[in-house]
Each structure stands twice: as structure tokens, then as C-alpha cells.
Amino acid sequence: MDVSHILDELNDAQRQAVTVEAPHCLVLAGAGSGKTRVLVHRIAWLIQVEHASPMSLLAVTFTNKAASEMRGRVEELLQIPSAGLWIGTFHGICHRILRRHADEAGLNPNFQILDSDDQYRLIRRTIREMQLDEGEYPPRVVQGFINARKDDGVRPDHIDPGGNPLTAQMIEIYRTYQAACERSGLVDFAELMLRTVELLRDNPARLQYYRNRFGHVMIDEFQDTNTLQYALVRLLAGGEDARLFVVGDDDQSIYGWRGARVENVQHFVRDFGPEVVRLEQNYRSTRTILEAANRVIDHNDDRMGKNLWTEGEEGEPIRVFAAYNEDEEAEFIIGRIQDWVESGRRPSEAAVLYRSNAQSRLFEQALLRADIPYRVYGGLRFFERAEVRDALAYLRLVHNPADDAAFERIVNVPARGIGERTVAGLREAARTRDRTLWDTTLHQLNTGALGGRARNALAGFVELVRGLAEEAEATDLGGLMNRIIERSALIEHYRAREPADRAEARQENLDELIRATENFEPSIEDEQAGLSPTASFLTQAALEAGEHQGEKWEDCVQLMTLHSAKGLEFPLVFMAGMEEGLFPHQKSTEEPGRLSEERRLAYVGMTRAMELLYLSYAESRRLHGQTLFGRPSRFVGELPAGLVQDVRPRLQVSQARAPREHGGGLPSLGSRVSHAKFGAGTVLSVEGQGENARIQINFDDAGPKWLVAGYAVLERIG
Incomplete structure (x- = not known):
């Protein structure tokens, strides 16, 4: 039989995986190594060479998009319809089984x-x-x-x-x-999985039917399976004649926070004793990028182990940019994107990746100023996010009590016992009197038209807004926004109502909103028009929210979190915010296993790059209302020196001498230095020049101290 159409375009490791004869196989597929191709060609091999019935194949992946792509490629390769193949997501497959056996599963047939x-x-x-x-x-x-x-x-x-x-x-x-x-007769997504596992576990006859039906079970993205999904796999592939073929990469397991269990890869090896095939040849990135990614991920323990390589070109060194602050970081990145576009390359070939959604705001602003189209992949633009809109609604109402839309948005956010019936009554009364909701509320409070609970709740709301308006007279815009978020208790509101990871993301966005107001400078046009800083800021926020981001089909720069980037690739990639505490995230050092997952996330980000990779960090960054002086991420430090090129020399104390001995050079903000008496510390501030300059250092043990440069003998550390 001629199998050239199945095997000719595969490399040796891919052929080994496609033609494997062992009952069970684990394909460790590195980033960009062609795992979808292997799955598709494995299906073709089973049908055309091993004469397996298409009805005996079950292929499971994690997204409908991936399942649709796999189905289309199978049809193209075999030139047969894929209708008989069971290719779908875990939830889709379980739904299909439950529809067939609803009664046995204890469900309404029309669930x-x-x-x-x-x-x-x-x-x-x-x-x-x-x-x-x-x-x-x-x-x-x-x-x-x-x-x-x-x-x-x-x-x-x-x-x-x-x-x-x-x-x-x-x-x-x-x-x-x-x-x-x-x-x-309702079934949620998690119930689809659980009910299917219970059906098969508790019904031996039905379990045997599906074991006989599916002689070949194939699972994609196996490192992302959770406890229940692995239980389902074990049930279906537990028969004597079952053949289980799983594809995954333990180095790309980044979804532990939503239930994925990277240890399932090791459990599979323990439970099934599979043949292990490693796909290490990468068809995406340059040798430099791959070597750097390999060295970073090598710092993780408990890996199955593999080493990506390519027959492609050596490529450019990885550029590392040390910015003074996050504003300079954003300007630098957008400047490089402008150079890229001006050289004839497309905006959509460039991606900016970041650890926290809140980081997108500065890049959005810089791209708007540069008139470069962009798209926030898998998320909302900064000023469109619910928590940002809530905080801005408070600012709008403080600035203009006649803003009915702002009033309605936040009158009961956070919940203060003002129900829809009360708001509807205010709305009707305002319409009748032809007055604003704020004025109508004051009128009803003064006339006693409101009942006890609603009256007290609205009186508290009015007192809150009035108090903020008084504070607005005595503070700047940044201080006012800080007080709005503090006194409105929006952060506590989200913490109480949402899972920790989502509440944390909302707090980061609110912190970034504070920073935006603190650094805001009205345009000359707004000043000439007599607009206050608050009015000018609200105008800018509304305009930026109204600027529609690019559609999927448009040629746009891509902005996204590192988690959203998995499975994608771009010729030009920027990984921003590479600082300790931001990436890796501070919490990764507090919970077992989190640091390893953060390093896998860095590995995923690096392997998105095809041609050029930039890593950037800021010596100072405004977070949580404070200016923090951070250290470069340990992931930057794990890069081999020979693969890295500093776009600008990283700022640091170069030699431990008094200024007069080395030409008056001073340590930079954020540098780690050591003093003979006070020990190790971080440079917080430098005032003046030469040997008379004053340097503020926060010593780890002694706390903050001011030293005179001419007498402070400092040594670089770290």
C-alpha cells in the first residue's frame, strides 16, 4: 500500500509517533513541533493502514476551533467525509453520550x-x-x-x-x-463531565459498550486535563484491547489556576506504561530563541524532559530593554513596532504579551498616539472593563451630578440595598418632574417620599457622593480617584463576589486607573477650552473607549496576556513587565507549584516568537498606588549571556568606589547595592550630582537611609 501521502511530509519523530505499534503512546510535543499534524496523520494511518473503522476512533481536544480544524484536515488528507468520526471537545463528547443515554444517566431526555x-x-x-x-x-x-x-x-x-x-x-x-x-432538567458544563463519568462508572454494560466502540482513543493537549477528564480517559481506555494515544507538553501546562493537573502526564506514564515519543524539532522559531527557552525551562524540576531544536537559521539575539519606568517601556515597544511597520512588515505580525491585563492600558494609549491599529486579543480594552467603568461612573457623578447614566450604574454598586423597584420609582418621578435622578433623589429625601430602608440606603449614597465632591475641591485628580476607589469599597465588592484570580485582576485594573489619573496631563486644547483636569480626563477615557479596536480580520498589532498567547505565533514578540513580583507574580512564591507554572508561562511566551524576541522590564513601576523599584525577573537572569543583547546597557552599580574614583558615576534607581555597615539594600532615590549627591537606600535590615555619595562606598550585588 502506498502510504507516501501519510508519511512523506513527516520528520522521523513524527513518523515514529504516527506509526507506533505499542498499545499506548505519549507524544511529548514541544512548542511548534507539529502536534496537530501528528494527530491528523495518526487518524489517517489507523484508517488506511491498520484498517480501523472510522467509527472506532475517538479524538478529544479542548476547543471547538481545534476540533473543527482537525476534522477539516482529516477530510482533506483522506478525501472522505468526517461525519462518522467522533472528534470534539470533552464537553461535546460527553453531551453526545448523555443525549443517547439520558434515562440511564437519570436525566430528562430533553435536558x-x-x-x-x-x-x-x-x-x-x-x-x-x-x-x-x-x-x-x-x-x-x-x-x-x-x-x-x-x-x-x-x-x-x-x-x-x-x-x-x-x-x-x-x-x-x-x-x-x-x-x-x-x-x-438543566445541566451545567461541569455536570456534563461528571454525569458521564458516573454513567460509565456505575453501569458496566454501558461502559463495555463504549470500550468496544472506541478501540482507539486520542487526546490532545493532555497536560491541560483536570481530575475528572483524566478519570473519563481511564474509564474509556481501561479495556484489554484499548489503545490510548495522548499528545501533550508538560512544559506548556499553564492553567493550574482553573483545574488543569500537569501531574496527569506523569500519572499516565505510571498507569498505562506508554511508549514515549518526543517531538523536539521546532518549525516556528530561530535557534537562538529555542536555545534560550530551553535554558529557562531547564530550571524546572519534575519534567519529562525534551530539548527543542530547529534546522532553521541562527536568528537575531534576544533583545533585553531596561526601561526607567513603565511609560518609557511602552514608548520603546511601540517605537520598535513603528520601525517594523515602516520596514514593510505588517502590524499583525507583532504581539505584545504581558502577565497582567492591567498592563494593556499604556500600550493602548501609545498605539493610539502612533495611529497604529491594535486588538486586545481575548479581552476588553482598558476603559471598557466593568470595574474601570464603575470607578469612572463615580468620578462622573462627582464631577456632574446631572449624569443620570452614571447615577444608575453605581447607585447600588457595591450593593447597598437599593433595588430595581426603587430605581424605577426614581426614574418615573424624574420623568414626571423633568429633573435629573440626583435632583429627584434629593427632593424625595427632603419630602419623606421614600420608605425607611430605601431612604436610608439612598441617604448613604448621597452622603458618599457629596463627601467625595468636597474632597475633590482639596485634592488633585489622582488623589480623588484614589479616594473614590477607597471610599466606594469597589475592591472589597469584587473580592467578596468573585473568585480570587478574577478579583485580583479587577484590583490591578483599578490600581492602573489610579496611576492613569495621577499621571494625566490635559491637552493644550482642553486647557484653552477651560476644561478642568477631571473633565479632560473623562473626555479622553470616553474617546478611548469609543475608539473601536480592530476586528479579527483587520491588520492590527495584537495585545494579549501570556495565557491568551498559547497556541499562537508571531514573527515579532515583546514580553513586557519582566520584573520580580509582576512576572513571576508575587503569589507564585507563596503557593507550592506556582513558580514552576510561572516559568512554564515564560517558556510559552518565548516560544511564540518566530524571528525576533524582546524582553523588557522597568526599574520603577507604579503599582497599587506606590512607586516600586523592582529587580529584573529571574527568568531574564536565566537566559544564557551569549544569546542576549542589551538594547541599552542595564543600569546598575558597576564598581564599589567612591564617586571621585570613577568619574562621579552614581547608582541607578532600583539597583541592589551593599554597604559595609548597613548591608544589602535597594536604591530608592538619588538627589544631586557628583560626590555631594544624596542617595536614599532601603537596606534589608536597617531600613531606609540617606547617604552622601562621596563617603558611601557601595558594592554591586546580585
């Missing part, structure tokens, strides 16, 4: 699927019907609790509250919510 928003609303209704306080049991937090338990395969009766009343109540909400789903 409906709850999406995430519908699930949230049902949980919220359940909490209200149980007469519980949403502040104490926020629906988003409860939703996360329920889904996490289901992803672990756990029903309410199997959870031990451990004597914790809060946990015990969460379990009861879970039980009540699930009962409501059963009554209404």
Missing part, C-alpha cells in the same frame, strides 16, 4: 445546557430563595466552589466541611442548586 451566565443566575436565585446574604455567599464564589467540586468528581454528600460553618453552608447551596437543576 437543557446551562451556560456560565445562566448558571450564575440560577445560583443567585438559589441563594436568595435560601434567604442567605449575597455579601456573605457571593454567587460568583459559590459558582466557582460548585464547579471546582464537580471537576474533582465530588457530590455534596461526599464533601467534609471540616467543622467550618461557611463550608457547610456552601455545601448546602450546592445541594439545593443541584436539586433545582434536576427539577428543571
Whole structure:
């Protein structure tokens, strides 16, 4: 049989994987090594060479897009329709099984699927019907609790509250919510998986049917499987004649925060004893980029191990840029993108990657100023994010009480007991009197037209806004925004209502909004028009929010988080904010396993680059309302010196001498230095020049000290 169309375009390792004869196989597919090609050609090999029935193949991946791509490539390669193939996501496959066996699974045959928003609303209704306080049991937090338990395969009766009343109540909400789903014939996404596992686990005949049906089970992105997904794989592939073929990369497991278990790769090796095939030839990046990524990921323990390589060109060195602050960092990156575009390359070939969504604002502003189209991949532009709009609504109402839209947005955010019925009454009264909502509220408070609870709640809201308006008279715009976020308790509001990772992202965006107001300078045109700084800032925010970002089909620079970048590739990549505490994130040093995942995230980011890779960090950065002097990320320090080129020499103390001995050079902000008496510390400030300059250093043990440069003998450390 002629198999050239299946094997000729494959390299040796890919051929080994496609033609493997062992019952079970683990394909460790490095970044850019052609894993989708291997899966598609494996399906072709099984059908055309091993004469497997298409009906006996089950191929599972993580996104509908990936499943659709795989199905299309199989059709193109085999020239046969793929309708008989079971190719889909875990949830899609489980839905297909449950539709066929709803009665056996204890489901209404006409069950409906709850999406995430519908699930949230049902949980919220359940909490209200149980007469519980949403502040104490926020629906988003409860939703996360329920889904996490289901992803672990756990029903309410199997959870031990451990004597914790809060946990015990969460379990009861879970039980009540699930009962409501059963009554209404509703199934959430996590339930699709759990119900399928229970169906197969508790029904030997049905399990045997699917084991006989699917002689070949193939799983893509195996490193992203959670506990329940791995349980399903073990059930389906547990028969004597089963053949399990999984493709994954433990070095690209970056979703632990949403339940993925990188240890499943090791568990698979332990449970199934597969043949292991490593795909290490990369078809995306230059040798320099790959070598640098290899050396960074080598610092992680407990890897299966592989070493990416390419037959491609050596490529340019990795550029490292040390900016004075985040503004200079953004200007530098956008300047390089301008050079790229002016050289004839396309904007869409460039991507800016960052650890935190809040970092996007500066790049958005700089791109707008440069008139370069851009798109925030997988997310909203900064001024369109809900928490930013909430804070700006407070600022708008303080600035202009007649702003009815702002009033309605934040009158009950955070929740203060002002329901929709009360707002509707205010709206109707305002329409009747032809006055604003603010004026109508004051009128009803003064005339006693409101009931006790609504009256007290609205009086508290009015007092809050008036107090902020008084503070606006005595502080600048940055100080006012700081007070708005503090006194409105928006951060506490999100912490109470949402899972920790989402609440943290919202706080980072609010911190960035404070920074934006602190650094804002009105345009000459706004000043000439007599606009106050507040009015000018609100105008700019509205205009930036109104500037529609590029559509998917447009030629735009791509802005995205490192998590969103997985699976993508770009000729020119910038990884911004490479500082300790930002990336790796501060919390990664506090939780077991998090630092390894942060390093895998750095590896993923680096391997997105095809031709040029820039890493940048700022010596000082405004975060959480403070100017922080950070150190370069350890991931920058893990790069081999021979592969790196400093775009500008990294600023540091070069030699431990008094200024008069080396021409008056002074240490830079953020430098780590050592003093004979006070020990190690970080340079916070430098005032003046030469040997009479004053240097403020925050010593690790002795605290902040001012030293005179001419007498402070400092040595560089780190």
C-alpha cells in the first residue's frame, strides 16, 4: 500500500509517533513541533493502514476551533467525509453520550445546557430563595466552589466541611442548586463531565459498550486535563484491547489556576506504561530563541524532559530593554513596532504579551498616539472593563451630578440595598418632574417620599457622593480617584463576589486607573477650552473607549496576556513587565507549584516568537498606588549571556568606589547595592550630582537611609 501521502511530509519523530505499534503512546510535543499534524496523520494511518473503522476512533481536544480544524484536515488528507468520526471537545463528547443515554444517566431526555451566565443566575436565585446574604455567599464564589467540586468528581454528600460553618453552608447551596437543576432538567458544563463519568462508572454494560466502540482513543493537549477528564480517559481506555494515544507538553501546562493537573502526564506514564515519543524539532522559531527557552525551562524540576531544536537559521539575539519606568517601556515597544511597520512588515505580525491585563492600558494609549491599529486579543480594552467603568461612573457623578447614566450604574454598586423597584420609582418621578435622578433623589429625601430602608440606603449614597465632591475641591485628580476607589469599597465588592484570580485582576485594573489619573496631563486644547483636569480626563477615557479596536480580520498589532498567547505565533514578540513580583507574580512564591507554572508561562511566551524576541522590564513601576523599584525577573537572569543583547546597557552599580574614583558615576534607581555597615539594600532615590549627591537606600535590615555619595562606598550585588 502506498502510504507516501501519510508519511512523506513527516520528520522521523513524527513518523515514529504516527506509526507506533505499542498499545499506548505519549507524544511529548514541544512548542511548534507539529502536534496537530501528528494527530491528523495518526487518524489517517489507523484508517488506511491498520484498517480501523472510522467509527472506532475517538479524538478529544479542548476547543471547538481545534476540533473543527482537525476534522477539516482529516477530510482533506483522506478525501472522505468526517461525519462518522467522533472528534470534539470533552464537553461535546460527553453531551453526545448523555443525549443517547439520558434515562440511564437519570436525566430528562430533553435536558437543557446551562451556560456560565445562566448558571450564575440560577445560583443567585438559589441563594436568595435560601434567604442567605449575597455579601456573605457571593454567587460568583459559590459558582466557582460548585464547579471546582464537580471537576474533582465530588457530590455534596461526599464533601467534609471540616467543622467550618461557611463550608457547610456552601455545601448546602450546592445541594439545593443541584436539586433545582434536576427539577428543571438543566445541566451545567461541569455536570456534563461528571454525569458521564458516573454513567460509565456505575453501569458496566454501558461502559463495555463504549470500550468496544472506541478501540482507539486520542487526546490532545493532555497536560491541560483536570481530575475528572483524566478519570473519563481511564474509564474509556481501561479495556484489554484499548489503545490510548495522548499528545501533550508538560512544559506548556499553564492553567493550574482553573483545574488543569500537569501531574496527569506523569500519572499516565505510571498507569498505562506508554511508549514515549518526543517531538523536539521546532518549525516556528530561530535557534537562538529555542536555545534560550530551553535554558529557562531547564530550571524546572519534575519534567519529562525534551530539548527543542530547529534546522532553521541562527536568528537575531534576544533583545533585553531596561526601561526607567513603565511609560518609557511602552514608548520603546511601540517605537520598535513603528520601525517594523515602516520596514514593510505588517502590524499583525507583532504581539505584545504581558502577565497582567492591567498592563494593556499604556500600550493602548501609545498605539493610539502612533495611529497604529491594535486588538486586545481575548479581552476588553482598558476603559471598557466593568470595574474601570464603575470607578469612572463615580468620578462622573462627582464631577456632574446631572449624569443620570452614571447615577444608575453605581447607585447600588457595591450593593447597598437599593433595588430595581426603587430605581424605577426614581426614574418615573424624574420623568414626571423633568429633573435629573440626583435632583429627584434629593427632593424625595427632603419630602419623606421614600420608605425607611430605601431612604436610608439612598441617604448613604448621597452622603458618599457629596463627601467625595468636597474632597475633590482639596485634592488633585489622582488623589480623588484614589479616594473614590477607597471610599466606594469597589475592591472589597469584587473580592467578596468573585473568585480570587478574577478579583485580583479587577484590583490591578483599578490600581492602573489610579496611576492613569495621577499621571494625566490635559491637552493644550482642553486647557484653552477651560476644561478642568477631571473633565479632560473623562473626555479622553470616553474617546478611548469609543475608539473601536480592530476586528479579527483587520491588520492590527495584537495585545494579549501570556495565557491568551498559547497556541499562537508571531514573527515579532515583546514580553513586557519582566520584573520580580509582576512576572513571576508575587503569589507564585507563596503557593507550592506556582513558580514552576510561572516559568512554564515564560517558556510559552518565548516560544511564540518566530524571528525576533524582546524582553523588557522597568526599574520603577507604579503599582497599587506606590512607586516600586523592582529587580529584573529571574527568568531574564536565566537566559544564557551569549544569546542576549542589551538594547541599552542595564543600569546598575558597576564598581564599589567612591564617586571621585570613577568619574562621579552614581547608582541607578532600583539597583541592589551593599554597604559595609548597613548591608544589602535597594536604591530608592538619588538627589544631586557628583560626590555631594544624596542617595536614599532601603537596606534589608536597617531600613531606609540617606547617604552622601562621596563617603558611601557601595558594592554591586546580585
